[in-house]
Amino acid sequence: MTTMWGKMYDMRAPYNVRGGEISCLRVVKGFSVESWQKDTITDCPPRAGSTRVRCPQPTLFRRCYDRGEFPIMIDHNSSGKSIRWTVQPDMLDYHHYLPLFFEGLREIEHPYAFFARQGINDMFMLGQGCDKVLPVVPHLIRPIREALNTRCPQILKVTLHALQKLIVCAPKVGEALVPYYRQLLPVLNIFKNKNVNLGDEIEYGQYKRENIGDLIQETLELMETYGGEDAFINIKYMIPTYESVILN
Structure with a gap:
């Protein structure tokens, strides 16, 4: 937390500086109605996980x-x-x-x-x-x-x-x-x-x-x-x- 112009702000959250005033940005979902509102920022899309290892079930x-x-x-x-x-x-x-x-x-x-x-x-x-x-x-x-x-x-x-x-x-x-x-x-x-690119090394x-x-x-x-x-x-x-x- 930090103080600027007598106000308390959490600098760990996204923020925006406008006219000498700091306003925190609210994280919202992308492609939603809220993403068009002021002082908002869209959340990063999740990873697809196409190469993520799936735990094998008992066979x-x-x-x-x-x-x-x-x-x-x-x-x-x-x-x-x-x-x-x-x-x-x-x-x-x-x-x-x-x-x-x-x-x-x-x-x-x-x-x-x-x-x-x-x-x-x-x-x-x-x-x-x-x-x-x-x-x-x-x-x-x-x-x-x-x-x-x-x-x-x-x-x-x-x-x-x-x-x-x-x-x-x-x-x-x-x-x-x-x-x-x-x-x-x-x-x-x-x-x-x-594939593994090792340059001139031996794979x-x-x-x-x-x-x-x-x-x-x-x-x-x-x-x-x-x-x-x-x-x-x-x-x-x-x-x-x-x-x-x-x-x-």
């Missing part, structure tokens, strides 16, 4: 794992940790287990994150599993979209890696994803240009394939390459800055 994968519903167990060997399946590959129900493992992409705690990511890789490679992936693609869209919508860099990287493996794991999978681009690409459009994230901008570019190129003739126009509609890797 069904964690609940099923805690109840012991997955036919898997951890195997410690000379090359590290891996998953040991307790059933034959041809006995796996991909319609049940694969969406649950994709649900686990939002997990960041051990051992849930390890089992979810390794389980996806194994189900793509075990036996004739790749032939069973195509009918399950519509059931994978929701967990992939929810993982991308967390905006968490760690979850984004894992989800993009899983999406790339999904596209190339079997024929026609890339084409089956085209109708769902409107659900998957909005978040990729937000983070497409998220080790590129070597480890952890740069989100590069991962998104790789994923979009795979979507166009394996998505058929309608893939590019659908990608361009959602991400206008994308340039075709085939036409160029």
Whole structure:
């Protein structure tokens, strides 16, 4: 508080000097009737928060794992940790287990994150599993979209890696994803240009394939390459800055 010409004013608030007199400005909402009144100032608009991290909700994968519903167990060997399946590959129900493992992409705690990511890789490679992936693609869209919508860099990287493996794991999978681009690409459009400019320094994230901008570019190129003739126009509609890797 300060005194000027016998009046008390709070100098921490916005103020206006007019004719030797100080008048405090009242903060009002923008585009309102009050914004046209005297001695008012419009409030700053709130941040959009498009890149703000959303806290992932508890997943069904964690609940099923805690109840012991997955036919898997951890195997410690000379090359590290891996998953040991307790059933034959041809006995796996991909319609049940694969969406649950994709649900686990939002997990960041051990051992849930390890089992979810390794389980996806194994189900793509075990036996004739790749032939069973195509009918399950519509059931994978929701967990992939929810993982991308967390905006968490760690979850984004894992989800993009899983999406790339999904596209190339079997024929026609890339084409089956085209109708769902409107659900998957909005978040990729937000983070497409998220790169680190280090000048002449070395970015080790590129070597480890952890740069989100590069991962998104790789994923979009795979979507166009394996998505058929309608893939590019659908990608361009959602991400206008994308340039075709085939036409160029």
